[in-house]
Amino acid sequence: MLFGRPMNVPGGLMSIKSINQGGTWLNEGSADVKLLKEACARTTNVSDVPLATRVSGEIPIYDGDAIRHASGLEDSSPQRIRAYQQEWADVLLSGAGAVVIENGIDDLELLDSVTDAFYKIIKREAQADSGADHFAPAGSNTRIWNGHEKLCVEAPELFARYNANAVMAQICRAWLGPGYQITAQANIVHPGGQAQHCHRDYHMGFQTTERLYEYPAHVHAMSPMLTLQGAIAHSDMPKESGPTKLLPFSQTFLPGYLATARQDCVDLFESAYKQLPLKKGDMLFFSPALMHAAGDNKTSDVDRFANLVQVGSAYGRTMELLDKARMSIAVYPELQKLQGTEGWTDAMTRYVIEATAEGYAFPANMELEPPTSGLAPPSQQNLLSQSLREGDSPETFRDKVLAQQALKRSH
Numbered sequence: 205m206l207f208g209r210p211m212n213v214p215g216g217l218m219s220i221k222s223i224n225q226g227g228t229w230l231n232e233g234s235a236d237v238k239l240l241k242e243a244c245a246r247t248t249n250v251s252d253v254p255l256a257t258r259v260s261g262e263i264p265i266y267d268g269d270a271i272r273h274a275s276g277l278e279d280s281s282p283q284r285i286r287a288y289q290q291e292w293a294d295v296l297l298s299g300a301g302a303v304v305i306e307n308g309i310d311d312l313e314l315l316d317s318v319t320d321a322f323y324k325i326i327k328r329e330a331q332a333d334s335g336a337d338h339f340a341p342a343g344s345n346t347r348i349w350n351g352h353e354k355l356c357v358e359a360p361e362l363f364a365r366y367n368a369n370a371v372m373a374q375i376c377r378a379w380l381g382p383g384y385q386i387t388a389q390a391n392i393v394h395p396g397g398q399a400q401h402c403h404r405d406y407h408m409g410f411q412t413t414e415r416l417y418e419y420p421a422h423v424h425a426m427s428p429m430l431t432l433q434g435a436i437a438h439s440d441m442p443k444e445s446g447p448t449k450l451l452p453f454s455q456t457f458l459p460g461y462l463a464t465a466r467q468d469c470v471d472l473f474e475s476a477y478k479q480l481p482l483k484k485g486d487m488l489f490f491s492p493a494l495m496h497a498a499g500d501n502k503t504s505d506v507d508r509f510a511n512l513v514q515v516g517s518a519y520g521r522t523m524e525l526l527d528k529a530r531m532s533i534a535v536y537p538e539l540q541k542l543q544g545t546e547g548w549t550d551a552m553t554r555y556v557i558e559a560t561a562e563g564y565a566f567p568a569n570m571e572l573e574p575p576t577s578g579l580a581p582p583s584q585q586n587l588l589s590q591s592l593r594e595g596d597s598p599e600t601f602r603d604k605v606l607a608q609q610a611l612k613r614s615h
Contacts, residue, residue, distance in 0.1 A: 228420045235463035237472055243457045244476060248300050255291050261478030262300045262452040264291075268307035268371050268487075275370035289378035292489075296379055296432075300452040301494035304480055308371045308487030309436065315485055318366050319438045319509060321359040322348060322390045344397040349570045351511065352388040353614050372434075375489050376515050379432045383518030387567075390438075393446060393508040397501040401464075402451075402473040405433050405492035406514055408461045410566075410579040416461050424458055428493035430517045438509040441482040445506040446499030448488060449477040455493035464495060473497070528562045529609045532588055535560050537598040553592065561585040572611040584608065 248262045256264035266288070274284040295303055309315050325348055348354060356363040367386075376384045403409055408416060408427040416424075441447040451473050454460055463469040473495055482488065490496065492514075501508055539556060542548050562584035565573070573581035582590075587608055591601040 228422075230417065230421055230424065230459050230462060232462075234459040235466060235469070236459075237463060237466065237468045240454065240457045240460065240463055240469060241472055241476075244451055244453045244472075246453050248452070252299065253291055253295065255288055256303075257306075260304075260480055261450075263302050263304060263450065263478060263480060264295060264300065265480075266303060266305045268305050268310060268485075271305065271371050271374060272310075275374055285374055289374060292375055292378045296455075296489075296491045298456055301455040302450050302452065302488065302490035303375075304482070305371055305375070305487040305489070306483065307485055309366075309369065309485040311365075312485055314362070314365055315438060318355065318359075318362050318511075321355060321362055322351065322438075322509075322511075325351070325354050325358055326390075326392075345394060346392040348390040350387070350614050351390040352386055352513075355390075371487060372436075372513075375434075376432060379429075379489075380515060380517045384432075385516040385518065385520075386513060387516070388511050388513045390509070390511050393498060393501045395501055395503050395505060395507070397446065397498075397508070399446065399449070399500045400497040402449075402470050402495050402497045403464050404461055404495060406431055406566075407492075409464075409492060411461070413462060413465045421458065424461060427461075428455060428491050430520050431492045432489060432513075432515040433492045433494075434487060434489040434513040434515065435482075436511040436513065437482040437484055437486045437488075438511060439507065440484050441486075441508055441510070442503075442506070443479055443481050443499075444502045445508045446501040447479055447482055447508070449473075449479050449497045449499050450490065451477050451495040454495040455491040460493055460495060469495075528560065528584060529605050532561045532584060532605055533598075533602045536588065536591070536601045539592060540598070543592065554589075557585050557588050561588045567612075569611055569613060572613075582608075 246262075248259050248264060250256070250259055253259065253264040255266065255270075257267050257270075258265050271285075271288060274288055276282075276285070292303055295301070326346055329348070355366070376386075407430060408419070408424065411419075419427075435448065454473075457463065477497075479499060480488075535556065539553060543553060565580040565583045568581050570581075575581050584605065587604055588601075591604060596604070
């Protein structure tokens with residue numbers, strides 16, 4: 205099943221109409237919250253997740269020790285880990301949309317050492333005033349952007365031991381296959397930290413509603429398969445500390461990226477979400493299309509510490525490497541000239557911009573490129589369009605492009 209509809213449609217391939225009954229494009233009427241409610245009214249059948257130790261809040265719970273055993277750290281077979289991977293893929297695609305793996309990290313001394321290394325980074329960045337979190341009120345949490353690379357450079361031996369983790373590797377492969385790319389942000393929600401708004405995640409969860417309408421329905425269906433979301437608990441997370449609120453099965457609702465902007469969707473989420481406590485070393489993984497939100501930290505003494513991971517598909521890249529800054533600088537003066545010629549239209553300018561400049565703001569250094577609107581910084585295409593509108597000289601545009609390009613670095 206994909207988004208509530210059978211995959212074995214005639215011809216062996218899923219048609220656009222079988223994904224979206226309204227046609228190729230979504231519209232304002234697509235995000236019918238009644239349909240979302242129906243999609244989320246399902247329950248998890250324990251017979252569908254036989255390798256789970258139990259089901260809680262419709263979310264299957266797995267045992268890290270059993271997964272390590274199945275991964276071949278002891279006598280095992282490839283078929284055993286494949287069974288886990290098949291089960292996880294089914295859950296993420298058309299089941300509850302999330303899995304919890306208890307004891308995903310069994311070496312708590314190692315985990316504490318990694319936590320200490322993160323705190324050292326936090327202290328240094330606080331002194332440099334570079335550790336802001338653009339997605340939460342000031343003071344409510346502390347975030348390390350690009351924590352994956354920073355940990356590697358800060359403490360490479362700890363990094364190696366921390367990432368020599370069969371559980372993490374096997375579920376990444378289950379959803380994305382080989383060649384995946386890990387990014388991570390260590391995140392601490394302090395006592396009194398406020399809950400997030402119900403949302404979906406990267407990629408399409410970072411687009412404005414207006415932009416989402418421009419993507420055909422099959423891209424809405426495809427986008428969640430490019431990323432795996434996860435959280436590694438670096439501290440115990442009792443419910444009162446606000447572990448992630450999840451709406452099981454909501455990833456199967458195709459127009460969900462549009463629905464999260466609606467108040468009736470938020471109301472449904474708040475009335476039906478599930479929230480599972482986690483222990484230090486536990487792991488939570490979920491589809492980026494699953495509606496979720498960090499909860500309120502209602503404690504007076506618990507810093508809820510999670511390493512948030514976004515694992516990307518190897519296929520989220522073009523075949524050739526292009527220097528699009530160089531291309532934009534080269535074409536800019538010619539575009540300026542063409543805009544003033546007879547028969548040249550604004551649409552033609554837009555087509556050239558789309559063929560030349562980088563249209564996606566990510567990957568980005570979120571410390572150096574905070575979002576100016578929405579959740580994403582300006583793209584190279586945004587900059588090119590703005591400079592043309594404002595009549596910047598080629599030299600001024602070149603300086604702007606190179607300045608923007610200089611921010612595309614991890615440190």
